[in-house]
Amino acid sequence: MNRTLVEELNNKLGEIAKVQGWVQRIRKLGKIAFIILRDRSGSVQCVVNTKNIDINGLKLESVVEITGKVALEKNIEIQLISLDIISEVEENIPIEINKDKIQANLDTVLNNRVLSLRHKTINSVFKIEACLAEAFEEFLIEHDFTQIFTPKIVAGGAEGGTEVFELKYFEQKAYLAQSPQFYKQMMVGAGYERVFEIGHVYRAEEHNTNRHLNEYVSLDFEMAFIEDENNIIDIETELLKSMIEKVKSKCQKELEILAAELPEIKDKIPSMQLPEAIKILRDVYGKDDLVKDIDPEGERLISKYVKDKYNSDFVFLTHYSAEKRPMYTMPTGDGLTHSFDLIFRGVEITTGGQRIHSYEMLKRNMEVKGLNPEDFQDYLQVFKYGMPPHGGLAIGLERLTAQLLGLKNIREAALFPRDRERITP
Amino acid sequence: MNRTLVEELNNKLGEIAKVQGWVQRIRKLGKIAFIILRDRSGSVQCVVNTKNIDINGLKLESVVEITGKVALEKNIEIQLISLDIISEVEENIPIEINKDKIQANLDTVLNNRVLSLRHKTINSVFKIEACLAEAFEEFLIEHDFTQIFTPKIVAGGAEGGTEVFELKYFEQKAYLAQSPQFYKQMMVGAGYERVFEIGHVYRAEEHNTNRHLNEYVSLDFEMAFIEDENNIIDIETELLKSMIEKVKSKCQKELEILAAELPEIKDKIPSMQLPEAIKILRDVYGKDDLVKDIDPEGERLISKYVKDKYNSDFVFLTHYSAEKRPMYTMPTGDGLTHSFDLIFRGVEITTGGQRIHSYEMLKRNMEVKGLNPEDFQDYLQVFKYGMPPHGGLAIGLERLTAQLLGLKNIREAALFPRDRERITP
Structure with missing residues (x-):
């Protein structure tokens, strides 16, 4: 299956799609978890049934491939079918980058430029x-x-x-x-x-x-x-x-x-x-x-x-x-x-x-x-x-x-x- | 009058046009002289009646402004009405640049890069x-x-x-x-x-x-x-x-x-x-x-x-x-x-x-x-x-x-x- 960019998911409503990108955020809510996946075009919420797929140990900013069904709830989301880690995060990231604003001074931002x-x-x-x-x-x-x-x-x-x-x-x-x-x-x-x-x-x-x-x-x-x-x-x-x-x-x-x-x-x-x-x-x-x-x-x-x-x-x-x-x-x-x-x-x-x-x-x-x-x-x-x-x-x-x-x-x-x-x- | 680029002269057949550029070549033939004027878009022959306009002393590579009537002979040419020198050449140019090929080795060409x-x-x-x-x-x-x-x-x-x-x-x-x-x-x-x-x-x-x-x-x-x-x-x-x-x-x-x-x-x-x-x-x-x-x-x-x-x-x-x-x-x-x-x-x-x-x-x-x-x-x-x-x-x-x-x-x-x-x- 070809990769779909996040910004193109709206063309795939109801279909199975494959997305690739970084794990921007993880939120667990009982048996359900939400993963925000980010690629160069934007980010999308992926809904995980944790009974079927174990996401314990999944680290923020890992590079992953996710397949799932594209659905329209409040926003477009992906109902996750499978998740593969393409590239692992080796240690915890030194600055938080998934909040509305980076809480760090400019020097720290520049020292951690790529993040x-x-x-x-x-x-x-x-x-x-x-x-x-x-x-x-x-x-x-x-x-x-x-x-x-x-x-x-x-x-x-x-x-x-x-x-x-x-x-x-x-x-x-x-x-x-x-x-x-x-x-x-x-x-x-x-x-x-x-x-x-x-x-x-x-x-x-x-x-x-x-x-x-x-x-x-x-x-x-x-x-x-x-x-x-x-x-x-x-x-x-x-x-x-x-x-x-x-x-x-x-x-x-x-x-x-x-x-x-x-x-x-x-x-x-x-x-x-x-x-x-x-x-x-x-x-x-x-x-x-x-x-x-x-x-x-x-x-x-x-x-x-x-x-x-x-x-x-x-x-x-x-x-x-x-x-x-x-x-x-x-x-x-x-x-x-x-x-x-x-x-x-x-x-x-x-x-x-x-x-x-x-x-x-x-x-x-x-x-x-x-x-x-x-x-x-x-x-x-x-x-x-x-x-x-x-x-x-x-x-x-x-x-x-x-x-x-x-x-x-x-x-x-x-x-x-x-x-x-x-x-x- | 606005400047016309050489490559646009064909839209001005029969009209008076003003061109600006460098004097690429001068050829005298009795009472007639031919000046090749070059601008960024190409070059054009300008025909001068030397009884009316004295071009003695006009130097190759001077920057000039020429007005004249645009005519189609074998090629498009300008029948010169006036010629003004915009920027004078201060000394003879050290390499010939108006022949089919530059007769100089690469070092000389690079030493005289702009010419x-x-x-x-x-x-x-x-x-x-x-x-x-x-x-x-x-x-x-x-x-x-x-x-x-x-x-x-x-x-x-x-x-x-x-x-x-x-x-x-x-x-x-x-x-x-x-x-x-x-x-x-x-x-x-x-x-x-x-x-x-x-x-x-x-x-x-x-x-x-x-x-x-x-x-x-x-x-x-x-x-x-x-x-x-x-x-x-x-x-x-x-x-x-x-x-x-x-x-x-x-x-x-x-x-x-x-x-x-x-x-x-x-x-x-x-x-x-x-x-x-x-x-x-x-x-x-x-x-x-x-x-x-x-x-x-x-x-x-x-x-x-x-x-x-x-x-x-x-x-x-x-x-x-x-x-x-x-x-x-x-x-x-x-x-x-x-x-x-x-x-x-x-x-x-x-x-x-x-x-x-x-x-x-x-x-x-x-x-x-x-x-x-x-x-x-x-x-x-x-x-x-x-x-x-x-x-x-x-x-x-x-x-x-x-x-x-x-x-x-x-x-x-x-x-x-x-x-x-x-x-x-």
């Missing part, structure tokens, strides 16, 4: 994360972007600023890429014009916060022949609509489990120049410590402001100061840049903008930033040979997932997070 | 590679697999054998993952049952061959509740059919440019037990140096044998010796294993099989292999808590692409290859 992932709420997070990645890819392929895979082992150090992990590469020193920035721009110049990448990036940042990981998945795209950053903003707006739409339609069950409320995006996401945002923060909230840049508290407040005023969970902040942006950022000419961040429910989830495409301007800007153009030869060279106007962005997948689902710590949106201390499991 | 990627044959390779990745993902999502992103920074060393890159991770030592093997198995045990990952893997192998990279993209999947390795073989057969079908339908133009001949997969791919293959190699080809394993020459010969006898470009070799397979490989009990390789046109492109799911068996097998179970605690622990029977495989994306397109060196299928010496560009 905790069996819990339906935690499990659902990563179904939704997978769906977001799928939707990102699908939308961009539809819009004629080419998927690329660029190296994470790189010769050069940082773009300027952030710390990088160093690596012994045979006789050479190498580093882990902190972003695919240079490579995606190079691929635009290689004639692909529109490229995207879903891949790991690495930040050797010392701080250990609720919203940083030292290894995370970056959703990147870059595109040529734009007018300015507004083309990127427009595409991101459509992209996010499409991603949220996909999660809504494909992950209904998971959204319910997580009691997650997805944001709505109207035609346009409100947009505000950073100097204006800084002024509002000062005037409305009395926050007067911001000069030319915004901090996490400012992001939270401006997000609240926009939510109250425009009922939007999202806000684009634009025109960041040239001083505060990387050397490849296109300047406006008055000290600001054609760049933006997207703030979502108080947290920045995207950085993007138009890039410099002129060789001379880029070289000059490196010097202005105190960088040596010699250190960026492979990157810089490309700009000598006909680089179209272009721009792009990066979205942190774990951060987007965490914000979307209201998770308090970004580690909850990373399967096996890497932070200041943690490199296991 | 060489503008050449239509090289460009096409990576459109097809992207399509293969897309099709892999699409097929598996359709078959209820969940995409996962597992860490590449890992605490433990190797699975046993292969060299790993070491990394300074703050105060700790860490390594770059040589495969997502442990993590994808853990995710099966985490209840997802069916998972896949598209991600980089790292091999610190000293040798510098035509078919190895030190960083490459691995297409991995793993699934639960299988009978044995034949379930994996069956899924891979369907998966490859689907991937080839997708390339055929989506990349017709690129296949023509590359004069690539895609293989046909009949219902089943021929399958042969390794001991039988070794016997054939001895009896038919006089190759008598193989004991319990096969080498690259053997793979080439058995591939030829199968091609001649069964007219198949693919052959599954199964039942590899337990001695030669990693410790997680499910043994058959007679010294062989439930594992397989897929050989495609003489080269191994997949390794897969059923894995051990019993804690005790896995621990014992580690010891048999001379490994210390203590070193694999995070992985091993999972097997204590109900691990279903499972198996999976890995396909090297660059190797598959190279074999599919008849490329002689795997570096030709890597955008920015990393090998024994190369970490730039």
Whole structure:
């Protein structure tokens, strides 16, 4: 007999079916016992007559095969005919995973990652994360972007600023890429014009916060022949609509489990120049410590402001100061840049903008930033040979997932997070 | 006026259109000149009356915007009205990329990667590679697999054998993952049952061959509740059919440019037990140096044998010796294993099989292999808590692409290859 998934049992009412999965719960009630069996698609109650079948010694989380008659009582259930243990549990499981909530702190949850992932709420997070990645890819392929895979082992150090992990590469020193920035721009110049990448990036940042990981998945795209950053903003707006739409339609069950409320995006996401945002923060909230840049508290407040005023969970902040942006950022000419961040429910989830495409301007800007153009030869060279106007962005997948689902710590949106201390499991 | 892509010009016959792209070729013929303009979708001839428009000084590979009337002569062409330079070429390009073939050796091609990627044959390779990745993902999502992103920074060393890159991770030592093997198995045990990952893997192998990279993209999947390795073989057969079908339908133009001949997969791919293959190699080809394993020459010969006898470009070799397979490989009990390789046109492109799911068996097998179970605690622990029977495989994306397109060196299928010496560009 073929296996039936739990979610397909409703097609087999009255028939004998075989299910396979984990023993999630056992409840004994006199001569009757109830086993909740869980597979990747859901869980089902199996009713056992203990006079006929002995389930003493059956352990929680064992992998079993059950055959029985599919019946509809209050819910669909299986009237158990036979039970075989496929894979035994060798010792008692260290955390309880069959209650509504896991009663353990995040460290314990992460130390017992594989078990905790069996819990339906935690499990659902990563179904939704997978769906977001799928939707990102699908939308961009539809819009004629080419998927690329660029190296994470790189010769050069940082773009300027952030710390990088160093690596012994045979006789050479190498580093882990902190972003695919240079490579995606190079691929635009290689004639692909529109490229995207879903891949790991690495930040050797010392701080250990609720919203940083030292290894995370970056959703990147870059595109040529734009007018300015507004083309990127427009595409991101459509992209996010499409991603949220996909999660809504494909992950209904998971959204319910997580009691997650997805944001709505109207035609346009409100947009505000950073100097204006800084002024509002000062005037409305009395926050007067911001000069030319915004901090996490400012992001939270401006997000609240926009939510109250425009009922939007999202806000684009634009025109960041040239001083505060990387050397490849296109300047406006008055000290600001054609760049933006997207703030979502108080947290920045995207950085993007138009890039410099002129060789001379880029070289000059490196010097202005105190960088040596010699250190960026492979990157810089490309700009000598006909680089179209272009721009792009990066979205942190774990951060987007965490914000979307209201998770308090970004580690909850990373399967096996890497932070200041943690490199296991 | 909006930009029209070259491939869309046929919808604009007789109209004025604006195109943007690179100047691929310039040919002067008295008062007439021909400019070939190339964008991401193709190239088109633009006819210039040099009495009206001066194109002296126009450099190859400049980025330009051209408006003109779309006309159908022998092919579609643009009768140029205006030409604007969007982005200038700063110095002469170091390699010729507008001939049928690039006349440069692979090292020069890779040193000038971005320019060489503008050449239509090289460009096409990576459109097809992207399509293969897309099709892999699409097929598996359709078959209820969940995409996962597992860490590449890992605490433990190797699975046993292969060299790993070491990394300074703050105060700790860490390594770059040589495969997502442990993590994808853990995710099966985490209840997802069916998972896949598209991600980089790292091999610190000293040798510098035509078919190895030190960083490459691995297409991995793993699934639960299988009978044995034949379930994996069956899924891979369907998966490859689907991937080839997708390339055929989506990349017709690129296949023509590359004069690539895609293989046909009949219902089943021929399958042969390794001991039988070794016997054939001895009896038919006089190759008598193989004991319990096969080498690259053997793979080439058995591939030829199968091609001649069964007219198949693919052959599954199964039942590899337990001695030669990693410790997680499910043994058959007679010294062989439930594992397989897929050989495609003489080269191994997949390794897969059923894995051990019993804690005790896995621990014992580690010891048999001379490994210390203590070193694999995070992985091993999972097997204590109900691990279903499972198996999976890995396909090297660059190797598959190279074999599919008849490329002689795997570096030709890597955008920015990393090998024994190369970490730039």
